[in-house]
Amino acid sequence: MTKELPTNTILCGDCQKLLRDFPSDCIDLIVTSPPYVECRKNTYGGIHPDKYVDWFLPKSEQFLRVLKPAGTFILNIKEKVIRGQRHTYVINLILEMKRQGWLWTEEFIWHKKNCYPGKWPNRFRDAWERCLQFNKKKKFKMYQEEVMIPMGDWAKTRLRKLSATDKQRDESKVQSGFGKNISNWIGRDKVYPTNVLLLATECGNKNHSAAFPRSLPEWFIRLFTEKHDVVLDPFVGSGTTAVAAKGLERAYIGIDNNPEYCDMARAKLKDIAVQGSFKWKV
Amino acid sequence: MTKELPTNTILCGDCQKLLRDFPSDCIDLIVTSPPYVECRKNTYGGIHPDKYVDWFLPKSEQFLRVLKPAGTFILNIKEKVIRGQRHTYVINLILEMKRQGWLWTEEFIWHKKNCYPGKWPNRFRDAWERCLQFNKKKKFKMYQEEVMIPMGDWAKTRLRKLSATDKQRDESKVQSGFGKNISNWIGRDKVYPTNVLLLATECGNKNHSAAFPRSLPEWFIRLFTEKHDVVLDPFVGSGTTAVAAKGLERAYIGIDNNPEYCDMARAKLKDIAVQGSFKWKV
DNA sequence: GTTCCGCATGAATCGATAG
């Protein structure tokens, strides 16, 4: 029996079982935000913090198998506060996944611009989440140019001056030591980002419990895949990752246990127009 | 023999040994940024990543002893990349410190506005560090009002001045009012901050490598201590924490192995004026 | 007095080269 890869679809069921029917080395990128500990027990089946690692590991074993050697796994997760302490299930999970064969390449920070409001006597609002990057191999695909951001003010004003004086009549400056460094910047208005992502949460989503802004998977999809690559979200929920992938002309596979979420995701996907090319707002 | 507490001083030596002569439960806040792995081998004695936890634990044992029950320990640290992966010594340290009796209360993120430049094929610049908060007891002292952030009119006018790129990249510039500037805005509308601190590193210090910017320890000192409380930095380096504490009228104790750093710290402390009373620009 | 501009300076990381 040859295993087949169903793309551009939402599958309803347990990813741990469904992925067994997938061929190995077939996914370019996995982006997911798994059900969080204990929260929204009624809607998503919360997992007890002390069992979280054991619950997750057989799933990440399948992720490891289906991921292409040069692919990437992005895990959006944050430990909850339990009895006044940050629980350790996330850092335990990192250690266990390494034991499982994953490379822990990087930890991106999603800095939430508008985080959940509230006030506590011994704690501030939690404004960040981890986006853990795991890989199978040290060499993986990465398209850094696709996520470049506008340069800071620093050089902008400078280049304006430079172009006014230099370009037409003062070419000596460019050839002197002064001009050399600056000339590297001519024509560039963008810089590479850092490992901190500053994104707003989406507040309008009342149906689905996990607030996962579309721009977050979009950023990683642009960074780690090309057009027509295959993006998997094994806990796709209301479909944000699939929507982002479709919009960027990637093939998507979404999996979720909950039939209602699957319907919701399918409905959202129908309305998604493919973006020809991404453009930063200016 | 009664143990004595030497305050407002820089002690030269190994904190692990020197702290043995301190009484128990005498320190209100420990803020430190220990020597990082393998870096600055010549000046500070780099520690091998695989030995880092074993090196640190006997020291944190003393920290636990000298800290008051309602005190706080802030540990500024970040794991290095070793052979393409984030090393696990930091998360291992968290687990071991919990075993030692610490509560891991929170993890603040220091988002470095100006991080080290560079470009690599598989990695972006590292723009954040961990500020791990540990406590002895679930109930600890915290003065949240002292670090509130100006909002409202202030933010509006400031934001208007920001460039388009700044707004796009970094709407949370509102949060940059940490440290000295914040006193200018007492009495205005303020909000509580989050657990993400947006601060620039201090560059341009020619003599030494300045570990963290003064505003970082300042922020935690304001948050976790009152005037005349005792602040300890067991790896005080060039004295940033001690300077911050003195400026805020807290008692300081700085410890460092390196005599040159101790001298440097003492010299800097001489020039520090205590902020007896704030004066506000109107 | 402001504002503007040049410049040095980073708690970095990778890949190649050398031993």
Next chain:
DNA sequence: ACTATCGATTCATGCGGAA
């Protein structure tokens, strides 16, 4: 194979001097 050293890369900040 495994470690040590070096060059290349990159960009925000604060300072000092100039306009």
